[in-house]
Amino acid sequence: MAKIKKDNLNVTGEEMLNSPAPHIHSKWSVKRTMYLVILALMFPTAASIYFFGLNAILVILTSVLAAVATEYLIKLVRKKKFVMDGSAVITGLLLALTLPPTLPLWIAALGSIFAIAIVKEAFGGLGHNIFNPALAGRAFIQLSFPAPMSVWIAPSGFAPDAVTSASPLSDAFKQIGDNFELYMDLLLGNTSGSLGETSALLLLAGGIFLIILRIIDWRTPLAFIGTMAILSLVLGQDAVYQVLSGGLMIGAFFMATDYVTAPLTRTGKIIFGAGAGVLTIVIRLWGGMPEGVCYAILLMNAAAPLIDRYTQPKPYGLKKK
Amino acid sequence: MSGFAKEFKKGIVISNPVFVLALSLCPVLAVTNTLDKAIGMSGAFALVIIASNLIISLMRKMIPDIVRILVFIIIIATFVSIVEMLFQAYIPTIYSALGIYLSLLAVNCLILGRAEAFASKNKVSDSLADALGMSIGFCLALILISFFRELLGKGGITIFGNELFTLPVLGDHPISVFGMSIGAFLVMGLLVAFFKWIGVIKDV
């Protein structure tokens, strides 16, 4: 493979190449892609505001503002140009959507700061991070503050009296109501849980919007959700319930498809999704925590370079070894 | 500059054992979650490295080349055992807090490294200066790391049972990640980055 000249790789002033040539020029710039992702994220954001009211607005605003401010400060300190390309907004928004609504705001801000400063900028900024910043931020506050991170309230909109309730993935919740009602609630988002992961339908809508625009690849979410469904059936679990509950939808569509931290090859994307699905179900069924999507994707992030290496397509004309 | 001062200064900044050489990270990562343990470990480390450097430098002409590593390890292990027994006798709280990591000093790469690379080749005064500088550098690094880890991971600073101060918000909700080993890597990495940024540590 010919060595690529560095000068050809400049996109927004930084080296952005992460796969070998040839490259097709796309009409999508980084900025435009990011804003379309934000647009897609508006579906679950709207749902979270509808269901959790003021709490949701505060957590989301804090998280996004902290993320953008951290990125700005770090660029200032490192004497680099700050580009408002929306990636910090996405990180803040995604992080906020995985947080419980009653989280103290300073913890949400801390998560954002960690996500941007340590996970993203310390590794070299956009395009160089190993782990998904939003998920790593969530893992950081989950490990640090387990108590406030597991307070779930029933959705009550803007009503002032929030009632704490069990998270859908805890056992207590499973006993309530008959299955159809439970599924409908999970689908529409009328359950307790993290801000953005309640409404499976709106997350699905956002995800399909991105797939139609070809911003994300359909393989990762399909492999992820498919593996989850098949494995839950094989292991004698309620497949519909496992797929609709928890952070699976937001994880599969918005986090596992992250350009930077997921594999680039098509086979690699399928392996990535399937691996995350297996890990998620393993953590949910046998792990110490009720939800495993976050750690599953982070673990697969770590494996992504390896997957890329083994699934690299062979150049035409070369013999397979 | 005289040889003594040069060798002494070297260990503190230019080749700080933790931040620059990145040696002996096992005790650094394991015992820095509280300031007490860091101070205890620094003390034990200083005693062992000063004694072993001194003895090895004194005997450097006598030690046959073929068994030198064996002799170094015996000398170091002897001093570690002595320090361990003295710690158990006189400061039992720190002894039990440090646990296995005190004995692990016997296989500490930094101590053996200084014995092999420096003390066995240089005269006594230089070796002593080297050991002093290294232990001060090690001590400073451990205290810096453990200060931040205890501050963030426990929400306040407590030295030998005396509570110095508690942070307002973090006192109730400490960021417990910094008490775990992840926190040790984070704090150490950030400190190295900071020192490089202000120019204390030069790129090698």
Place this chain on the structure above:
Amino acid sequence: MINSLKKYYPVFFLVVVILVSSALMMGAEKINRAALESRQDPATLALLQQIFTNATFYTYSVDTEIYTVYNSGRHKLGYAVYGDGMGYRGRITVFAGLRDKETIENIIVIYQVEDLSYWYRLELNNFFDQFIELNVEDCYPSFTWLPGGVDSISGATFSSRGVVNAVRDAILDKLQYID
């Protein structure tokens, strides 16, 4: 002659180093032992000496609440644990010594509020001698329908059972921590 001996210089040197190092460590151990022994609680040590006659030194683990007892040569004699049981009048606290995982060395009663006349019966009838070298598995109050065990003294049945239960309380859940 000298040249042929020179070949063995490294071995000779190593032996000297090892000898000196052992001597140094022995010295340090003497200091260590003196300091540790001076820190012992003499009252506890006196109690332990009632169980293990040769005891001169003990260590105490805060986590498992087990006393480990040593003789003057620092050889492990056994373990000792506190335990409570209910007698006729109230609590009976014993200090139970274990030789190893299987055998009880001896026990002493630390605290009891039984009626004196009944308590004397236990002592007069050599009740406590039953515990010497008792197998741990046989440490239960005997009943007519349950053969084996520690025989109660007639007339002081509740006190007897209280002592046995105190010993059981002391040792049973600690056996997993000792080896």
